[in-house]
Amino acid sequence: MTAGLEAAFTEIFGRAPDGVWFAPGRVNLIGEHTDHNDGLVLPFALPLGVSVAAAPRDDGMIEVRSRHAATAVTAPVVGGPVVAEGWSPDRAWAAYPVGVARVLREHGVGGASLLFDSDLPRGAGLASSAALECATALALRDLYGVDLDRPALARLAWRAENEQVGMPCGPMDQSASLLCAAGHALMLDCRSGLSSRVPFDPAAAGLALLVVDTRASHALTGGDYARRRAECARAAELLGVDALRDVTDLTAALTALRDPVLRRRVQHVVTENHRVEATVGLLRAKAVAELGAMLNASHLSLRDQFEVSWPQADTTVDAALRAGARGGRMVGGGFGGSVIVLVPADRAAKVKDAIVAAYARRGWTAPEFHDAVPSGGADRLTAAAS
Template sequence: MTHDDIATQAAADFQAQFGRPADGVWSAPGRVNLIGEHTDYNEGFVLPFAIDRRTWAAVGLRDDNTARVTSTFSDDEAEVELATVGPDSLDGWSAYPLGIAWALGQNGVDLAEQRGFDAHISSDVPVGAGLSSSAAIEGAIVLALDERWQLGLDRPTLARVGQLAENEAVGAPTGIMDQSASLLGRRDSAVFLDCRSLRSEIVDLGFADAGLAIVIIDTKVSHSHATGGYAARRASCEAGAAALGVESLRDVGVADLDRAREVMDDETFRRVRHVVTENARVLATVRALRESGPLAIGEILDASHVSMRDDFEISVPQLDLAVVEAREAGAIGARMTGGGFGGAAIALTPIELVDQVTVRVSDAFERAGFTAPEIFTVTPSDGAKREF
């Protein structure tokens, strides 16, 4: 189905579920993080881009204070009263859309005075692949509610609302990168985000002009940011910042790493080293894209994966195999993307070698006895929008 077909189907499904037409259909994309992993909650730099895999939300206001949500990926229907909604009353997939309503309430919206809503959600963003299916849900819902409740919030504010929902309603201690990419993305470009100031710039990627494609290798090893590994890494970063007497690891440079080694244990040091050097790699990637183009960033992507594998220890054997085999098949650079402990790798690949990369990685997974990966290309795309 085309994206227009999916949007039309979402409206039809809403009619079937709720017995009335939707007010409209809104969509938001998943994202690929080109580089800058686990830097966002350390107030550092990230460089994600929105992708041509999206989530659609057909939404219609109600005449009472009730919110109901359904989806194509779950048989469960969730229902809450907006006046009393809170993190303790939310669980499962519905915590993402309903958590947005709660987070808007935390942003000054009087939920008791708002009309409730029905929402039906569909998506072609793979779940658990590290492509931020969660932020896509949040982006579509927050854009719809901002419009239908006539809130007039700007997109950086909507991104902060999405992050609050993910942190508190879902319980995943993520930074603001995913929501920012989903809401601020632009076709053929990446979002260069300073996670301290929340200032963003659009950086041209130039992949198509350079004859390059981004290949996604979904390992099918599902991950969850709400589980312990992600939270433990964040705690290590906070401990490292405290040991150095700084507000966050954003305040630590590569030149400070010798001192860092002296004041913390080896594991914490390696966590800190990843974040510090990853910030430097983001800046180097932006500079290379602007000065030399995308053919110049392959080695930086490779170095990022090594750092995540060895220092931050968030890779898994499937991701490591995907990266090695993609590079051997002709990708100019490859790395795992997303929070880690599963999910997907990306490979920046000459267009004429995409099939070669696909075959080689698939064969390697089969020989290793791993579940067959899903391999596809993505295109940098526009952010959240109203479809109709």
């Protein structure tokens, strides 16, 4: 991909790029919808992601192009939130890199020409937008010699998605893309920003972790995600805490809330934080095979308490378990996207066949499968061309 991207950049812009950068997508092993509640998450990076060839320019403009989008976008680095400018749908993808550039302008970043490529499926709940942001952030940091470490860069990329794109997400995706390491999951405290790497090697335990792209695409900039976040904020306000992460007595909290919807939201967030801590304990004890129960409990909670699952996700988990999987759950914000399935390696083919058959019986588009191998975080792939 790197050589082809460099050649394409040179053809389009009439000069060689200063380098190529890569940022991965992520899978969240466990800890869903806890990030925007100041809670705990446990993601790991995928080998799939977004690459960008980049070079600075001196006119104060950001020109972004993609090998997967017909529309090229040129916009000034100086400007307010992109979301307020009413960009057309065919330009919407460019709001992420332009938004990052506008946030990084505070640190001396100027114009740039950017050409993107990706092998990460969009709409699959694997953080393609965060990979786009983090590849941009890392490239612009290096192009302009900005003195920002990776945790700070992740926070700025997160800010860009919130302020520039208008997506009220938590910081997990950007942190995972920039901070993860191969063979590890990332235990992240979304309030403090502190993180630690936890060894995670399913293959060493004779297991495989599959990502199942259900082909039910999602778009979290719609109202459902924002509504869930607002419900959590309202529940925290009624309970007199800064965020649901601060609820320590679940029984008392559920008793204090009259609204059954808010009770369900609180129950999910509080128990999901506990599942993150329990999962870290299992990983440190090398009890990877025992993760299945955590995944199953998380999925049921997301389906019944947080109400963000969708038919293909529920069918995927059910078919996988019936075929011998250890566990499975939806990942990402919900309402479409992907599922992860933990399965004995020697049963992976049987589990895939069972899932495909379940989709065929319902007349759904066949799912796509990816091996979820814990991989390294974002990095510069090439130096400046000579």
